[in-house]
Amino acid sequence: AGRALRAGRALLATTASRAMAAPGPARAPPATAGIVVIGDEILKGHTQDTNSFFMCRRLHALGVKVARISVVPDEVEAIADEVATFAARFTYVLTSGGIGPTHDDVTFEAVAKAFGEKVTPHPELVALVHKFFGKTDAESPEMKLARIPESSRLNYGTDGHTGSTFKYPLVSVRNVYIFPGIPTLMEHVLDGLAHLFRSDCTHFHSQNIYVAADEVLIAPVLYEANAAFQGRVSLGSYPDWANNYYRVKLTLESESEQDLEEVHRFLVEKLPPGVVVPVVTDCVSLAAMEVYGLAESGT
Structure with missing residues (x-):
C-alpha cells in the first residue's frame, strides 16, 4: 500500500495490491497501532498467524489506524527491542503470544526489559493462579503467569453477550497491551476490551468500485x-485476474463521507465508459431476502 501505480509492463507484471495515499491538510490524525506477533512457530511456518488479521480488522472498525505489523522470535532481546520501538512511535502496541507457563513464554520479561523494569509477582494474579490452578508454589510453572512488569495494569474485559466481567485480566504496561497467542482467547479478550481502543473522533468510511478493465487502462485516471x-x-487498486466479471477492485476510504462521495463521482465520471460494473458481494443473502419478500407478499 502507498505505492503509486505504474503504467505499462511494470504495472501488468505486478500482482501485489497497491494503495495510494498522501499527507493531507490539517486534520486530527487517527490513533495508530503497531502489532507485534511473537513466536518461533510463526517464523518457521509451523503455524499460520491469524491474530494480526483479526486485530487489524477490529482496530480499523474502532477508528484506529494500524501502521505496522512485526513478527519476532521467542527471544527477550528481540521482543524488547521491537516493543520499545513501537511504543515510542504508535498510540497503542498490541502483542500476541509468548505468555504462558513454559520456557519459551518470555513476553512479560521482554516487555519489562523494554521499559527498564523487572517482573514481579502481582498479588491479584497470584490469587487467580491459586484459584484456577490450585498452585501456591512461587516456583511452579503456573505461577509464571503471575510475574509481570512492575508498572503493569490489569484490565478486565466484559463479555458482550452476557455482560459479565471476565475472570482473568489482560496485562498492559503503559501503551502496550499483552494479548494471548491462542486465537480464540485473543479474539475474546480484544472484543471484551474494545473500549480501550475505540476512537470517538475517527470513523473510517469506505466504498468499492469494480472495474472490468486492466489497471494499465485506468492508471491515468487513478x-x-x-x-x-x-x-x-x-x-x-487491487487486480483480480482470476475473476471473469471484473478485473480490478478500487477501494475508497476516508474519514469524511462527503469526500468519499466526491471521489466516487469523480471516478465514475472519469473512468472509460462501460468499465464500471455492479457487483453484489453477498448475493446469497440478497436472494434469500427476495424469496422471503415474495413469500410474504403471496405472489
Missing part, C-alpha cells in the same frame, strides 16, 4: 484522482 483527493481519500 493518478488524476489521487492528485485531486490526496490526503482526504485513500485510493487502493
Whole structure:
C-alpha cells in the first residue's frame, strides 16, 4: 500500500495490491497501532498467524489506524527491542503470544526489559493462579503467569453477550497491551476490551468500485484522482485476474463521507465508459431476502 501505480509492463507484471495515499491538510490524525506477533512457530511456518488479521480488522472498525505489523522470535532481546520501538512511535502496541507457563513464554520479561523494569509477582494474579490452578508454589510453572512488569495494569474485559466481567485480566504496561497467542482467547479478550481502543473522533468510511478493465487502462485516471483527493481519500487498486466479471477492485476510504462521495463521482465520471460494473458481494443473502419478500407478499 502507498505505492503509486505504474503504467505499462511494470504495472501488468505486478500482482501485489497497491494503495495510494498522501499527507493531507490539517486534520486530527487517527490513533495508530503497531502489532507485534511473537513466536518461533510463526517464523518457521509451523503455524499460520491469524491474530494480526483479526486485530487489524477490529482496530480499523474502532477508528484506529494500524501502521505496522512485526513478527519476532521467542527471544527477550528481540521482543524488547521491537516493543520499545513501537511504543515510542504508535498510540497503542498490541502483542500476541509468548505468555504462558513454559520456557519459551518470555513476553512479560521482554516487555519489562523494554521499559527498564523487572517482573514481579502481582498479588491479584497470584490469587487467580491459586484459584484456577490450585498452585501456591512461587516456583511452579503456573505461577509464571503471575510475574509481570512492575508498572503493569490489569484490565478486565466484559463479555458482550452476557455482560459479565471476565475472570482473568489482560496485562498492559503503559501503551502496550499483552494479548494471548491462542486465537480464540485473543479474539475474546480484544472484543471484551474494545473500549480501550475505540476512537470517538475517527470513523473510517469506505466504498468499492469494480472495474472490468486492466489497471494499465485506468492508471491515468487513478493518478488524476489521487492528485485531486490526496490526503482526504485513500485510493487502493487491487487486480483480480482470476475473476471473469471484473478485473480490478478500487477501494475508497476516508474519514469524511462527503469526500468519499466526491471521489466516487469523480471516478465514475472519469473512468472509460462501460468499465464500471455492479457487483453484489453477498448475493446469497440478497436472494434469500427476495424469496422471503415474495413469500410474504403471496405472489
